[in-house]
Amino acid sequence: MDKILLIIQREYLTRVKKKSFLLATLLTPLGIAAFIVVASLIFGYESDESKRIVVIDESGVITGGIKDEASIKFSLSKKSLEDLKQEVRDEKFDAIVVIPAVKNLYSKDLQVLYYSEDGLTLDVESVVKNRVKDYVRDYKAAQLGLEEKSLDALSFSTSVEPEPIDEDGENASKMTGAIGAGIGTIMGFVMYLTIFIYGMMVMRSVQEEKTTRIVEVMISSVKPFQLMLGKIIGVGLVGLTQVLIWAALIPLVVVGLSFFFGLEAPSSSASADAMAAMDPEEAENMVLLAMTEIQNQNWWAIVPLFLIYFLGGYFLYASMFAAVGSAMGEDQGESQALTIPITIPVVLAIYIMFAVVQAPNSTLAMWSSQFPLFSPIVMPARLAFSPPIWEVALSVFILVVTSVFFVWLSARIYRTGILLYGKKIGFKELGKWMVRG
Amino acid sequence: MSLLKLDRVLKQYEKVTAVNNVSFEVPEGAIFGLLGPNGAGKTSIIRMITMITRPDEGDIYVAGKVVGRDDIGRIGYMPEERGLYKKMNVQDHLLYLARLKGLSKKDANAALDYWFDRFGIETWRKKNIEELSKGMQQKIQFIATVVHDPTLIILDEPFSGLDPINTNLIKDEIYELAQKGKQIVFSTHRMEQVEEICDYIVLINKGENVLEGWVKDIKNSFRENLFEVQVEGELPESLLSQYEQRDRTREGGYIVQLPEGKAGNALLKDLMDSGVVVTTFKEVLPSLNEIFIKHVGEYNPVLATA
Structure with a gap:
């Protein structure tokens, strides 16, 4: 256990201390903010020729x-x-x-x-x-x-106000759908990005350890499983750090920049046209409604569940990436094919997610949020729509069990892969290593 | 007590038997050479000793008991293919490896101070590995191997890439460690280094132990009754005709083959009788290199693989 901690510490610190990490962590929010500011400048641009x-x-x-x-x-x-x-x-x-x-x-x-x-x-x-x-x-x-x-009197608008059947039913408003879809899409997308970026990071790092042969020194001191798990956890913490810093910095920078340029908050600029069409009181009501709707979300359930899905999904995919990295040789291109079975489910999941936020209670939504390769991306997108508790519980259970199983399975591939040199490895070998161990 | 012993160790990879029933016991205090051509199974044996892999059958004993995870701190391994994290600085890297071997932070720091001082490389502490030359990296790798004061030190081609000065430096360290009672396992293809450093060797070919023993005994057992004679001037024809001359050395000496059963003394007596001034007279023992090639070339094992 001590050794895993040492490995986690090294994997974490060497990455966090890198200049590139600092730059990416600080510049990305600035970049996003700059983009938003420029975008709103462009959209807000009015013809200056009279x-x-x-x-x-x-x-x-x-x-x-x-x-x-x-x-x-x-x-x-x-x-x-x-x-x-x-x-x-x-x-x-x-x-x-x-x-x-x-x-x-x-x-x-x-x-x-x-x-x-x-x-x-x-x-x-x-x-x-x-x-x-x-x-x-x-x-x-x-x-x-x-x-x-x-x-x-002839020009009037119609609205549909959802009302619960039971007194204590959830108090949905007409904004629920839109806000839920927004929150869901953001969470699903963050999940997708982290799985890809940090999963790939694990894979490259494993491959590098193998090709530089440091791995042989390492596993004469620690078990391959410890090395793999330590790396996955260490890189995962790096990801968590970065996401948390971004989550704190992006709104800050955006607000700061908006003040600086005297712009309206960017969120309103997107819907500025729609707002302009309404009378101001109604617009204000909409914003208020949206705010309450966001506040009304059960964040006490959503945030912990998001973290659980984040961990589950990350471990599931990062372990597969680690296994693939261990099988890779020095020739990048040749072994790139090994990543395809990992990337396909991730990409499929993001497409399913886009469909699911439109119809959060469809059969597709139900099944795909149980399937562990999709659920880390699909289920968080549904959380804002308060899916049935049993569905969430079952999905978390399946995800946790599967990710533990995948970590174990990947470790079997990993410990064979990292010691094997100069041989092109295909899926057949990977399968064999899994079974034989 | 022997610090390293293998008892009928077997290791199979898929259909290939990499190590086939290998047994040997390294005598206490001997610098041990594990020899063999490429692909003979040396690395497989070393990986089992270092617990990177496990034997399918048989046992490996370190300091008298079957090797287990607890022994990790007692083993130091320098693989043939060196590897260090390029982006880490020397100090952090060595501390990391020492602590993974189970040293406390304090002990690891003390050990580091000792080795930095000993090699006179205090100024390298904060340098990143990638800034160091290959030879310098090799020194760091050597320190990484011994920093946790292991009992069993396995060095795979420790001198490759080192200049003569650094080769001597590492050689001296090896002697010193051996004197302190550490078991050195030295693996190489370079037979002249084996001859110079090792006391006891095992020759592995095609996964089997084909030759084992003290270096001087092995050399003696392969003696061919060859003698080198050097005299002032030339040897008289009358004498030469009695013996089979094999070769001339570059210095003008004669390599003479004595018939079986005849000792060197007989030749020496003949030389004295002939009246020439003898400047050199010595028995030529076969080099390990020759023995190696002879064994590996002739040896024709019953293949364990179908």
Whole structure:
């Protein structure tokens, strides 16, 4: 036991002390933050060229003037189209908009003409379209003798509010699905990344120990199993350290940067368009609802379960990676094929996970969260949807048993593999080592 | 008491018998040479002694009892293919290996101080392994092998890659350790080194023990009644015709084959009688190299493999 601790310590410290670890740990959040900031700058970018648009209103729908937009200056004109065209050529205006007369109040279509030397850009199109639509709507209402109030009554929204059957049932709201899917996707993805990054790290390290022959010195002091387990645990702790630092740093850096650039929090920028469409009170309600929804999640169950799945999944896959690393020779490419049976289930699991967050109670979700090669990625994605307790318990049980079994099985491959040189090893040999030991 | 003994040890890999019923016992205090051509089974034997693998049959005794996990701290092993963690510094690396052998932090540090001082490499402490030359790394590997003060020290080709100065340094350490009562197991292909260093050898070929004994006894048992004679001037024809001349040495000496049953004294008497001035007269014993090649070449074992 003492020796395993020494090995864990070395595996952990040599990695954590490396400059590359420090750089990756500190720069990744900065990189992500920089990306988010740049992305929100780009999305929030508004055209800085100001357009002057002159409007010919043949319909008479516009009463009073037209309000300017940040990048568009409107003006009304009674001049003829030909005169205005000349003025566009003389660069007094950039474009002419012609609103035709509304001939039939019941017509559902209205074509506005846009004359310009440049093409019609999306931002201008949407502004013109919305403005004209509002004017025409008001005009039609007035002509048809409809009251403003009645019109407003027609534009309403519907929402579906989930309610529990029993009094003490879970208090789901309409946000549950979206928030659950968000949390689930993030957790599944973190799982997927850690399994890959740190599993590969274990594999490369085992392979390196084998090719540099240090392994022979090592296992004249410790059992191969101790060396393997110590390495898996040590690297796992490195992963945990990194993920925890990231979890703390990323929000910090993002918030810090947002303040610095005077930006809105990035989470809101993504949905800024949707928000803009709602009235502010409703938007505020949504944010509040989302916040409560996130707080309402049973974090006391989700966090420990996430850790259990993290450990189970990591041990399961890292031990397989270790076994494969032990079978690898110095020729990287040749032995790369050995990793395929490990990568396929991981990649499949991430696809299943994306499907499962959409339908967390489907048969696919149920079965794949029991299958131990998928469950570490799929089940965490379901946790936010409160799956049945027995399902979680069974899945954890299967996962733990399987990962212990896989560690044991991998150790059998490992102890043979690390001592074998100069021979290309295929799946057949690996199988033999497992059985024979 | 013998520090190392193998009793009918058998090791099979799939269909190949790597070590077939090998037994030997190293006499106390003898520097022991484990010899054999490539693929003979030396490494397999060493791996079993160091408990990297287990024998399928038979027992290995270290200091009188069957070797077990408890003996790990009593064995030091320097494999032929050297390996150290390149990114670790010398001090951390040696401490790590010493502690894995069961030394406390304090004892390990004391042992380290001793060896750094002894080899005069105090300045290497904080250097990373990858910054060291091959020869320097070899020295570190040697220290790693003996830092926990093992009773049984197994050195596989310890001099490969070392310059003559460092070779002598390590050689002296080996003698000193042997004098302190440590059992040295020395494995090499270099027969002149065996002849120089080892007292007792076992020759392994195709997984079997084909020759075992004290180096001087083995050499004696392979004597061919050859003598080297060097005289001032040339040997008279009359004398030469009585004997079978085998060869000339580079210094102009004669290698003379005596017939079976005839002792060197007879030749010496003839020489004296002929009146030449004898400057050198000695029996030529076969080199271990010759014995090695003869044995390995002629030996034709009944293959254990089908």
